[in-house]
Amino acid sequence: MVCITRNILVKDRFYGQHVKLEGYIAVLRIMSEVETDFTNYTLVLGNVIGSTNMTLKHISESRPSVPKxxxxxxxxxxxxxxxxxxxxxxxxxxxxxxxxxxxxxxxxxxxxxxxxxxxxxxxxxxxxxxxxxxxxxxxxxxxxxxxxxxxxxxxxxxxxxxxxxxxxxxxxxHSSPVAIIVGITLGVLIFITVIVVVVVLTRKLKLSGGKKRQEINEM
Incomplete structure (x- = not known):
């Protein structure tokens, strides 16, 4: 950050009269701006009589910077x-x-x-x-x-x-919870189906054996 001043002839109006005065121009130059440079800047001018000031807000208008x-x-x-x-x-x-x-x-x-x-x-x-x-x-x-x-x-x-x-x-x-639930459900269904088939076959065998014993007794 550099502040440059130079002499200049200033034209202005005082008490209804146009006047020319010797003055200065101050230039504030910010090289390679960073985020903290975008803030308020206050210029204070003073003499033996008193002082005055002016505040400027420096606002960025650019694309973002690359992520850190x-x-x-x-x-x-x-x-x-x-x-x-x-x-x-x-x-x-x-x-x-x-x-x-x-x-x-x-x-x-x-x-x-x-x-x-x-x-x-x-x-x-x-x-x-x-x-x-x-x-x-x-x-x-x-x-x-x-x-x-x-x-x-x-x-x-x-x-x-x-x-x-x-x-x-x-x-x-990374298998999803839905896939896991579906897999478990299918496994349970298959297990139940096997049990049902075994029970049905067992009952059929018992019924078949009972009929054969009945036929032997009748003979």
Whole structure:
């Protein structure tokens, strides 16, 4: 941050009269802006008589910055889980889009979309999100985060991207509760059916044996 001043002839109107005075121009230059630079700046002018001041608010109007951190944290309850720490939003509400592609294909599929204020994934820490991606089959995947606001989106080539793999063992662990319930139900039904068949055959054999004994007695 640099403040530059230079002499200048100032034209103004005092008490109904046009006057020319020697004055200064102050220029505040902010190089490589960061989030903390977007705040209020107050200029104070004074002399032996008194002072005056003026406050300006420096507002950002740009696309968001690249997220600060993105990582695959592993399986949580058999589901791939990720940690994301967002960056500066550019002065506007930013949106995160999570996309996956089979490794090496570059065919991206949107999996999640949420804003920086979405409490579904937002943690207590500012701009820290934890989310998971469901419905993926065993394979090697790339996952990336695209970020944008109503001004623009970050270029795809700078979007953070990581690689992870789901093995067949992971997929077996990832079986849905519905599938498990259906499997158990089918198993129970098969067991009951076998018992019923055994009972029916046993009764038939008993009836058949009884008839034969009756025929022998009659003879």
């Amino acid at each position: 951190f993105f990582n695959y944290t592993g399986l949580v309850n058999s589901v791939p889980t990720f940690l994301l720490v967002g960056g500066f939003n550019g002065g506007r509400l930013q949106t995160f889009v999570i996309e996956t592609a089979i490794a090496g294909t570059d065919k991206w599929v949107e999996q999640l979309r949420f804003s920086e204020k979405d409490r579904t994934f937002l943690q207590k820490d500012i701009l820290t999100f934890i989310f998971n991606i469901t419905g993926l089959w065993p394979n090697s995947y790339d996952v990336r985060v695209r970020v944008g606001n109503d001004i623009d989106w970050i270029p795809d080539h700078v979007a953070p991207k990581i690689h992870f793999t789901i093995t067949s063992d992971d997929e077996e662990m």
